[in-house]
Amino acid sequence: MPKLAVIGDPIEHSLSPVMFNAAFQVLGWLDWTYEKIQVKPSELKSLLPKLKSEGYIGLNVTIPHKQAMLNFFEPDTPARAIGGINAVDLRTHTGTNTDWVGLIDDLRAHSIKLKGQRILIVGAGGAARAAIYGLYQTGAHISVFNRTPERLNAVIHDFPFITPETSLNSLQNYQVILNCTPVGMYPHVDESPIPPPFRIPKSTVVYDLIYRPRQTKLMRLAAAQGCRVIGGFGMLIRQGAAAFEWWTGQPAPLEVMRMAVEKELA
Ligand SMILES: NC(=O)c1ccc[n+]([C@@H]2O[C@H](COP(=O)([O-])OP(=O)(O)OC[C@H]3O[C@@H](n4cnc5c(N)ncnc54)[C@H](OP(=O)(O)O)[C@@H]3O)[C@@H](O)[C@H]2O)c1
Structure with missing residues (x-):
């Protein structure tokens, strides 16, 4: 059962779970899950190995952890240049930045x-x-x-x-x-x-x-x-779609992701 999540502090208003779970559903990936997890900066170091051991394969990262993730994951070229990671792959221990x-x-x-x-x-x-x-x-x-x-x-x-x-x-x-x-x-x-x-x-x-x-x-x-x-709505959806493709190697169902978030924001 592949598990994904977004981590941040605060995190309650994140739209990522709605966007990703809609994608999994339309693709029939019914065992995939995406949640939001509130993580304080002091908890990061101990939480990351715990999430990996619990079967999480990747995480989106939001405020205030994007820079700190550079201490824990190998950044790709954009993440290194930008100086922040917004998606990590716990299988390969790598990080990227899809905001650009x-x-x-x-x-x-x-x-x-x-x-x-x-x-x-x-x-x-x-x-x-x-x-x-x-x-x-x-x-x-x-x-x-x-x-x-x-x-x-x-x-x-x-x-x-x-x-x-x-x-x-x-x-x-x-x-x-x-x-x-x-x-x-x-x-x-x-x-x-x-x-x-x-x-x-x-x-x-x-x-x-x-x-x-x-x-x-x-x-x-x-x-x-x-x-x-x-x-910035379109950017939000497209940075999520880029992370989806980075994790899965499959094209993201962009319109479904867009409609799910649109409904949530209405
Ligand atoms: N649409 C999307 O997908 C997407 C993706 C990423 C971010 N965003 C949005 O982009 C915005 C910035 O995010 P970030 O991660 O870059 O934040 P950040 O790293 O905290 O940077 C904030 C920037 O805004 C400036 N700033 C903050 N408050 C200000 C104020 N009252 N007056 C003038 N300047 C002010 C800061 O200036 P100082 O250096 O002077 O503090 C700093 O340059 C957020 O609203 C975020 O939601 C959207």
Whole structure:
């Protein structure tokens, strides 16, 4: 009976069990299970071998454990470059990061032009690093803004090809703006990572990695100026699908996974 789970702290709101169990069901993999497990940072070291001995074959990893997993698993090239693991295979003792795949697949699914485009990433944490890793491979020109210098400096060190952006006053210079901060996420739905009032050209695409709510304040403010806006729902599904394929070697039933999560968020 192959067992999978997502670990994090907090974890109660995770949508991963709904997404993966729907996939197993439609494929007729009735002995596969996927649960959520609340794990505190101090419990990680002892819990990982215990889960393996109980028959777990893989884990998704979410806040606050993505970086710590580098101490316990052999990262692949993206996970090493990004500096965080969001899926581990307990059979092979390896870790990967599928956030970058989820983002780039979703941008491509929305036919967003990336090559040669100027892209502003707001935020410099784990999601921003995954975005930088993925976007670099598309031939985009990447700038990063962060409210405090520490994480921005770490990003400049690890990805020396990026251009640091010192303010949010030059939004007109960018064809795509990506929110990689949690600002605007439920329950703080009246907050925006770019404080209003601001002006963005109509031709700019605004992509907010937040998926709860589906329409963030930043998206509403940008849409009111005529911009195309996209939320992080598609990225969520596609990073899960990439993990599914990494564990199983089978194509993920993307639409079924999407519909299951859609229903849960409704
Ligand atoms: N759609 C998806 O599949 C997907 C996947 C991954 C992540 N996400 C979302 O992406 C967001 C970021 O996640 P993460 O893992 O990168 O978090 P993280 O590692 O904690 O990084 C958070 C970043 O946001 C900045 N930030 C936090 N609060 C802020 C505030 N009040 N004002 C301005 N900047 C602020 C931080 O700046 P400082 O350095 O100054 O603290 C940091 O750069 C979350 O909302 C997460 O849910 C979505």
